[in-house]
Every structure is written in C-alpha cells, then in structure tokens.
Amino acid sequence: MITDLTDWTPRERPTNRPMAGRHVEIVAFDRAAHQDRLWTAFGGMTTNDLLYHFGWPRMESAADLGATIQALNDHGGFVTCVFTQRQTQDVMGMASYMRIDEKNGVCEVGAVAHGTPMARSPAATEAHYLMARRVFDDLGYRRYEWKLNNANAASHRAARRFGFTFEGVFRQHEVKPYGNRDTAWYSMLDREWPAAKQAMERWLDPANFDADGGQKRRLEEIRSDIHAQQA
Template sequence: MTDDGTTNPLGQPIGAEVPGWEQRPHPPRTPIEGRICRIEPLDPDRHAGDLFAAVSADTEGRMWTYLPYGPFVEEDLYRAWLAEAATGSDPLFYTIVDTATGKALGLASYLRIDTRNGSIEVGHVAYPPALQRTIAGTEAQFLLMRRAFDELGYRRYEWKCNALNDASKRAAERYGFTYEGTFRQAAVVKGRNRDTAWFSILDSEWPAVRAGFEAWLGPANFDGQGRQTQSLADLIGLHS
C-alpha cells in the first residue's frame, strides 16, 4: 500500500506526495453528540460520582488488568486521579455519557497527538461492565474516529494494546483497524513487561469503516430485543 512506484531523479523509491498537506488542529474540548451516547470532555466535578459507581461494578477488577493505573477501591483516590487526568492535553480525556440517563459510563482519550503529521491514537479506554459489549461502547469509538478524520482531517488513527490483551485486539479488528505488528519489550507496566500490538486505520480506509459503522448503528440493524442483524466487521467488509 505504501509503495506507489514513485522514484526520485536518482531512481530511488520515495513516498507519494500529499498535496496541500497542512498541520492539523489539536482536538477540541467540546462534546460529540451521538444517538446512544455523548462524548464529553472529562469533568471530575460532574462525572466522578457516576464513573466511580460504574467502575465499582467491576468487583474483580478485570478492566484494570492492562491499564497502567488502577484499580481504585476508594472514591477519593479515583477522584484525585481523574482530577489530574482532566488537566492534560495529551492524553486528552473524554467521558462517555449515556444520552438517555445522563450518567457517565466510561472513559477514552486521544493521545500521541501528532498534529504535524496527522496521526492520533485512541487509548486509555476504560469500559466498566455497564459499557462492555454495548451499542453505546461501539458508538463512542465511532464518534471519536469521526472527529479525528472528518472534523480534524487526520490521516492516521491508531489503536495500541498489550499484546496479551486478546479482548482489545479483537475489538480493534472489529472496529476496522489493521494489525501492523508487535513492538517487543515496548514498556514496563506495573512492574511487568509489555509487548505492544499496533493497529491503525488510514484516511483512505476511513470511508468504508465509516459506512460500516453507520449501517451497524442504524436502528434497522437491531431486532426488538436489541440484537444485531449484521455484524460490524461484516458491514465494514461490505463497503471495503
């Protein structure tokens, strides 16, 4: 995909030109409205209570296994962590809010924000049980992608995870990311080695991914019990 046959006067292969490329803007601290959920900039004063209640439902602490922080067993400790996280611009944290109830359900962020080259990563995805395997959880990922590609004009969208985190790798593939490889001994997290699996979506791939998400999220794709008619991966494949 990256070898387009372009060469310089010396006959050496070089990359394709990117006509009119300009540095992209940094993501704003503004909401993103969806049908099932809304993405809001993290505000500990508004969101901490709901978020702590949501994460506390994960009594075994499974959602924290591959995150570099947590679990938080005391609300004051979690509020302090949220307060610090909310001040940063990279990572830039957002809260996932249920539009029907107004309750904050989970977190995600943009990070490794490279405005010069148009590359951005989604990460720090913290989905408590109430958000796992839900339409809202999937829509939240779509809303963040849509902002990065359609609103901000980024050309590369990344997903990285611990190579041992099979659930995260399956989610990346379901969302239309392409696996690019594993960086061995990439980090030490909670005193343990982390090999990091890399995935990406390019701007050239985004139209098919977007069409698949839009078809999957449409009310017609769900029966009276809320069960999907067609899978997201199949719908993305139909538009590729």
C-alpha cells in the same frame, strides 16, 4: 508509493467538546462531576481489574481514579472523553485522545474503558464512531492509532471489530506495575476511514436490530461487504 503532501498543513488538536449520537453523549472529563460516577460504572474496587492493562497505580477510591485521570490530562497529553447514556445521562465509560501529533496528523485513542452496561452495546460502537469522525472528518488527520497490552485479548477484538489494522508488536516495550508490557499496534488511515465509517453507520441503523435489540448483521460482515463492493 509516494504520497504528495505538498499542501499538507499541521492539524488542530482534537478536543473533548460535546458529541452526541442516538445512544451516547460524549463530554469532557470533569473530575468533580465524573470521578465518582466513573468509579461506580466500573464497579468500585473492580475498577483495578477493568483497568489492569493500563498499568496505572492501584486505586483505592474514586478520588484516586479522578486524580490519575486529571494528572494525565494536565501533564500527560490526554484529552479524556466521558461516555454518558443519552436518555438517562448515566456515565458508562471513557476513552482519551492521546499521543497527539498535530504536525503529522496522527493521534491515538487509548485508555478505553467501558462499564458493564456499555460493554458490547450500540453505545460503545457509537462512541468510537463519534471519536473517529472528529479526528478524520472534522480535523483531517491521516492516522488514528489503537495500542494495547498484547495480552489484552478483549482490546484486540475491539480494535479489529472497529476496523483498525494490526501492524505488529513492540516486544518488551514498557515496564508496568504488573511487569513487562509487549505493545500491539493497530491503526486506521484516512483512506480506510470511509469504509469503516459507512460500516458503522449501517450497523448502528435501527433497522439492523430486531425487536429485542439483537443485531441482525455483525459489524465485520457489513464492512466485508463494503470492501468487496469496492474491490
């Protein structure tokens, strides 16, 4: 199928200006404000375990973490978003827009790290909903990517849960401090975003949670129903 892109124009670059939902607020990474709080959210020295699949140099302190993120934002094309709990303003995690290609309307969400309080919580889903909404709804990108070390089972699960489509593995793609990296590629296209967006909104609806905060329906089930209705 040939897509008519006669009227296509390059997109604006995604920014990390503030975004907010019911559970999470997203703010731009600020080294002085966030390096210590991210280090704490990631468990101090266990940050190295949480970020193992990034292939970043080993870190011995919050200052090392802050320096690494700052360098990637200054020179590596990262636009890092910090996730904070809306009510308490506690820092919970981060992710970055990266490999940004304004000409073709493509960018990646990567360097995704959720601290323990954020993992498997509505805040995690809402944060990625907000980041995707900026890329697709605000800026009109055509393709949003999620790439990971193929050995990272948790990241595979997250990509599939959020509605990204597996595209394949680049074997022996990179040399990292831990050795070889085979890179798995996932993507979401602009035409796929409306169903993914609708599913996330339905899942995040307070009516989808019981009095103890447990989900009534899984995100994947909701999205499957939407696809079936659209078929």
